[in-house]
Amino acid sequence: MSLCSFEPFSEKMNSKEILQNHISKTISLTDEEFEYFFSHFKVQSFKKGQTVISAGDKVNCEYFVISGCLKAFFINDEIKMYILQFAMPTWWTSDYDALYNKTIATINVDCITDVEVLCLSNEDREKLCKEFHQIEHFFRWRTNKGYIASQKRLLSFMNNNTKKRYEELLALYPQLYNLVPKHLIAAYLGVSRETLSRLYNS
Amino acid sequence: MSLCSFEPFSEKMNSKEILQNHISKTISLTDEEFEYFFSHFKVQSFKKGQTVISAGDKVNCEYFVISGCLKAFFINDEIKMYILQFAMPTWWTSDYDALYNKTIATINVDCITDVEVLCLSNEDREKLCKEFHQIEHFFRWRTNKGYIASQKRLLSFMNNNTKKRYEELLALYPQLYNLVPKHLIAAYLGVSRETLSRLYNS
DNA sequence: TGGGTTACGTGATGTAGGTCACATTCTTTT
DNA sequence: AAAAGAATGTGACCTACATCACGTAACCCA
Numbered sequence: 001m002s003l004c005s006f007e008p009f010s011e012k013m014n015s016k017e018i019l020q021n022h023i024s025k026t027i028s029l030t031d032e033e034f035e036y037f038f039s040h041f042k043v044q045s046f047k048k049g050q051t052v053i054s055a056g057d058k059v060n061c062e063y064f065v066i067s068g069c070l071k072a073f074f075i076n077d078e079i080k081m082y083i084l085q086f087a088m089p090t091w092w093t094s095d096y097d098a099l100y101n102k103t104i105a106t107i108n109v110d111c112i113t114d115v116e117v118l119c120l121s122n123e124d125r126e127k128l129c130k131e132f133h134q135i136e137h138f139f140r141w142r143t144n145k146g147y148i149a150s151q152k153r154l155l156s157f158m159n160n161n162t163k164k165r166y167e168e169l170l171a172l173y174p175q176l177y178n179l180v181p182k183h184l185i186a187a188y189l190g191v192s193r194e195t196l197s198r199l200y201n202s
Numbered sequence: 203m204s205l206c207s208f209e210p211f212s213e214k215m216n217s218k219e220i221l222q223n224h225i226s227k228t229i230s231l232t233d234e235e236f237e238y239f240f241s242h243f244k245v246q247s248f249k250k251g252q253t254v255i256s257a258g259d260k261v262n263c264e265y266f267v268i269s270g271c272l273k274a275f276f277i278n279d280e281i282k283m284y285i286l287q288f289a290m291p292t293w294w295t296s297d298y299d300a301l302y303n304k305t306i307a308t309i310n311v312d313c314i315t316d317v318e319v320l321c322l323s324n325e326d327r328e329k330l331c332k333e334f335h336q337i338e339h340f341f342r343w344r345t346n347k348g349y350i351a352s353q354k355r356l357l358s359f360m361n362n363n364t365k366k367r368y369e370e371l372l373a374l375y376p377q378l379y380n381l382v383p384k385h386l387i388a389a390y391l392g393v394s395r396e397t398l399s400r401l402y403n404s
Numbered sequence: 405t406g407g408g409t410t411a412c413g414t415g416a417t418g419t420a421g422g423t424c425a426c427a428t429t430c431t432t433t434t
Numbered sequence: 435a436a437a438a439g440a441a442t443g444t445g446a447c448c449t450a451c452a453t454c455a456c457g458t459a460a461c462c463c464a
Contacts, residue, residue, distance in 0.1 A: 074357055082360040084353060097350045129342070133335045140331070140342035143349050148299045150352040151286060155276055157359055158284040158392035161450080181411060190360035195451055197413055364421075383441060397421055399443055 015043055015066045015118055022064075022090050026141050027134045037128060037135065041118040046111045053095055053109040061119045062094035063087070068115030069179055073187065074107050083188040086112070086176065092142065112180050162191050163199055217245055217268045217320055224266075224292050228343050229336045239330060239337065243320040248313045255297055255311040263321045264296035265289070270317030271381055275389065276309050285390040288314070288378065294344065314382050364393050365401055 013021065016038055023029070029037060041064070046052060052070065053059055063070075070087040072095070084107060087093035095105040099122050129136040156165055166189055170177055176185065183193040215223065218240055225231070231239060243266070248254060254272065255261055265272075272289040274297070286309060289295035297307040301324050331338040358367055368391055372379055378387065385395040 074361065076361050080361075082357060084357065096346070097354070100346055100350065129339065133338065136335065136338050136342060137331070140338060140345060143342065143345045144298070144302055147345050147349040147352060148302065150349060150356060152299070154352060154356055154359070155284060155286065157356065159276065159278050159282075183411070192452055193412075194414080194453080198451095201413075385441070393420095394422055395442075396423080396444080400421090403443075 015116065018066055018090065019064060019118060023138055027138045029132075029134060033132065033134075037132070040124040040128060041120050044117050044119050046115045046117070048111055048114050050115075051108065051110045052115075052117075053105050053107070055105050055108050057105050059095050059098040059105050059122075061121050062092055062096070062099060062125070063109070063117040063119055065089050065091050065093065066116040066118060068111060068113040070109055070111050070115055070117075071180075071184065072107055072109045081187045082190060083184060086173070086180065086184075086188065088173075088175075092146075112184070157190070162189055162195060165189050166196065166199060217318065220268055220292065221266060221320060225340055229340045231334075231336060235334065235336075239334070242326040242330060243322050246319050246321050248317045248319070250313055250316050252317075253310065253312045254317075254319075255307050255309070257307050257310050259307050261297050261300040261307045261324075263323050264294055264298070264301060264327070265311070265319040265321055267291050267293050267295065268318040268320060270313060270315040272311055272313050272317055272319075273382075273386065274309055274311045283389045284392060285386060288375070288382065288386075288390065290375075290377075294348075314386070359392070364391055364397060367391050368398065368401060 019038060019041070020034055023034075023037075043066075044063075046068075052063065053072075055075065065087050067089055070093055071083050072085040072087065072093050073081050073083045075081050085091075085093060087109075093109055095107045095109070097103070098105045098107075102122075125139065129139055156168060160168065166185070169185070169188065182196060186193040186196040189196065221240060221243070222236055225236075225239075245268075246265075248270075254265065255274075257277065267289050269291055272295055273285050274287040274289065274295050275283050275285045277283050287293075287295060289311075295311055297309045297311070299305070300307045300309075304324075327341065331341060358370060362370065368387070371387070371390065384398060388395040388398040391398065
């Protein structure tokens with residue numbers, strides 16, 4: 001699991017410390033405030049292969065990854081899969097469209113490895129944002145970063161060919177190479193597994 | 203210019219009313235608070251073809267569009283152009299990566315038509331967010347919406363062929379068809395102008 | 405420990421879209 | 435009103451990638 005970790009020593013930290021360490025990079029809360037914040041999260045464990053969000057279901061929570069790796073993906077015509085995000089430790093994942101707009105999920109989230117997450121409901125996030133200006137600030141910045149990353153990926157999609165996008169992905173997240181099967185990397189890049197296979201045998 | 207407008211009667215409103223109408227959809231400010239908020243914006247006018255942000259420059263502001271239409275785009279190898287966003291009345295635009303991370307611009311913004319914008323500096327936005335919890339809330343929601351839209355476009359890119367993406371774009375923004383030249387629509391879709399041309403002649 | 409599922413490699417062939425080249429029309433400038 | 439410059443249409447040809455098909459290797463798990 002330590003393969004997925006972006007923040008040092010996380011395997012020595014418990015989930016509370018991992019979250020505290022994560023948010024302290026953006027805002028400062030007193031220990032008391034953080035305790036209150038943390039009390040709204042629920043620890044959940046999943047086994048490899050288990051489903052966290054199914055397309056068609058109602059979505060109530062977002063998930064902060066403590067350990068393991070998940071994928072958020074879309075299934076086209078019940079056939080092809082496209083991966084929107086690999087979620088690694090200290091990343092957040094959900095179907096944010098469904099979550100914020102209170103519609104049913106159009107994307108799925110499931111577990112590539114055994115996973116531990118902290119789960120925060122939509123209502124609790126909004127409540128916390130209302131109660132603590134700092135927490136609203138934190139979530140604004142988190143989304144900002146996600147937005148910027150998403151724009152960059154879009155650009156890379158238009159501008160780069162598959163080979164370049166593959167190299168870019170591995171440069172950014174070298175741990176993916178050993179952690180997730182190649183056909184999932186293909187699904188992230190938006191190409192067939194055959195094309196990806198031919199790519200790195202040359 | 204009324205072609206670009208998504209909010210009714212905007213041509214009868216002045217820039218202050220347009221902004222007030224826009225933010226009142228997410229938060230409620232007193233008239234006094236709004237006056238203070240508005241006092242941080244600077245009106246700017248541009249002629250068709252003028253540059254607002256150049257790749258390589260420092261980026262200090264984000265722009266709220268009052269009238270007209272801009273494009274935010276990336277130039278690859280000094281040759282190919284990819285459009286990240288068409289910015290229409292009541293939309294926000296900038297190079298957010300450069301703006302938030304205080305780096306130089308990698309994307310350009312220029313004017314497809316004559317344009318009027320309200321300009322807000324990064325420092326003033328952060329100051330206002332700090333001073334008014336409500337304003338921080340507004341900007342969190344604005345970015346949320348942008349993030350969700352960006353994810354959807356990414357999915358559409360992977361999942362749909364050019365024809366479908368073209369129809370999707372026109373269904374969402376019918377006014378684009380008459381407002382912007384076809385080769386810019388091609389640059390938004392990420393295909394060559396020739397391909398797009400052949401597409402709707404069939 | 406063996407049988408079934410999942411992951412991966414590779415050939416043959418089809419196709420969407422890119423690139424280049426040139427013609428036509430529409431728009432802007434002087 | 436003429437000239438120059440954009441924007442668009444269209445043919446010929448090329449390339450990256452998809453799809454189908456089949457084979458092999460690795461990994462569960464009963």
